[in-house]
Amino acid sequence: MNVTDTVEIKNGTGIRRKRRLWLKIIGGIFGALVLFAGIVFIVNVISKGVEKKKIEPYGQYVAVDGKQMNVFIQGSGEQTIVLLPGQGTPSPVLDFKLLIDELSPDYRVVAVEPFGYGLSDKTEKARTTENIVSEIHEAVQQLGIDRYILMGHSITGLYGVTYVNSYPDEVLAFAGIDSSVPNQPGMDVKLPLKSMQFLQQSGLMRLLQKVSGDPYAGLDYDEHTKEQVRLITNQVGSNATLMDELKHLGSNFKNAELLTYPQELPVLLFVQSNNEQNKQWVPLHEAQVKQSAQGLMILMEGSHYLHHTKYKEIAAEFKAYMKKIQPFE
Known part of the structure; x- marks a missing residue:
């Protein structure tokens, strides 16, 4: 065996050793990731079970389509406001708490938590605008409310325009809080729904929320309310009903893009003036x-x-507007 053969053998042995070392390192990293993912998943499952018992019920249930929909009523004014949430708001009632407290001295406020939201049941029925609007209307009917003002945040602008055209004899006025516009651009984007569900089901979303901080920090919500919102968020976030609503988002906007508010319907829109992502927000x-x-x-x-x-x-601007518009019949 010459010197060249000896060098080649040593080099081959060295390469194999390095390869085995790298395989061990990669295996170790993979094993650590699997262990980490397992711990996160188990912690999430255990935490959800513990947290569910800490959630304090609010509102009342009404029977809708064979399921239970949660509604919260505050105030005893002559006129009623039916209040609807933005898409994916975990606890609409608690999220609207500050506004409800401001409105309820003068109005009866009925905050509705659609299926998949807050304390309401989930549903397997497709989250088309028609189904969502019909379910909310059934809840309002179950409460015996036949004339009311429709108010809501964000996605309510999409569902609301269908609602007021479907039940024109019931809705007295519409008030939108930075509400969606049926013909707003960019709503045909494909969302990573499977990734969103994976983050929630694996427990990684809980971890991300933990490190990202409290979204209600610095706001006027009391600590108890913020804690209840956090508990409900961990229970509700990315459930199948909400995911199906997101799945239908593009088609719901497409189907409503030509809809307009009835000319005789009073419409009040509170609009974010500093929307940097959509320069057409105010013109729309x-x-x-x-x-x-x-x-x-x-x-x-x-x-x-x-x-x-x-x-x-x-609340102040809404009350002033309601005093200015023509009296209702």
Whole structure:
């Protein structure tokens, strides 16, 4: 055996040793990731069971389509406001708490938690606009309410325009809180629904929420309310009903893009003035209020969740608007 052969053998042995070392390192990293994922999953399952017992019921249940839908009623005013949430809001009632407290001295406020939200049941029925609107209407009927003002945040702008056209003899006025516009651009995007469900079911979403901080920090919600929202968020987030609503988001917008508010319906829109992602946000709402003979747009600087910080202003402006418009028949 010559020197060259000896060197080749040593080199081959060295390469195999390095390969085995790298395989051990990669195997170790993979094993650590599997262990970490397993711990996160188990902690999530155990935590959800413990947290579910800590959730304090609120509101009352009404029977809708053979299931239970949660509604919360506060105030005893002559006129009723039916309050609807933005898409994916875990606990609509608690999220609207500050605004409800401001409105309820003068109005009866009925906050509805659609299926999949808050304390309401989930449903396997497709989350089309028609089904969602029909279910909310059935809940309102179960409460014996036949004339009311429809108010809501974000996605309510999409569902609301269908609602007021479906039940024109019931809805007295519409008030949107940075509400969606049926013809707004970019709503045909494909969302990573499976990834979102994986994050929730694996427990990684809980971990991300833990390290990202409290979204209600610095707001006027009391600590007990914030804790209850956190508990409900961990139970509700990315459930199958909400995921199906997101699945139908593009088609729901597409089907409603030509819908407008009835001219005789009073329409009040509170609109975020500083929406940097959509430069057409204000013009889109300007066009909407012109559909109503008594339309009014009020610009407010803040986040998309205007009612988190501008709840006093929203309530005051809403009350002033309701006094100005023509009396209801």
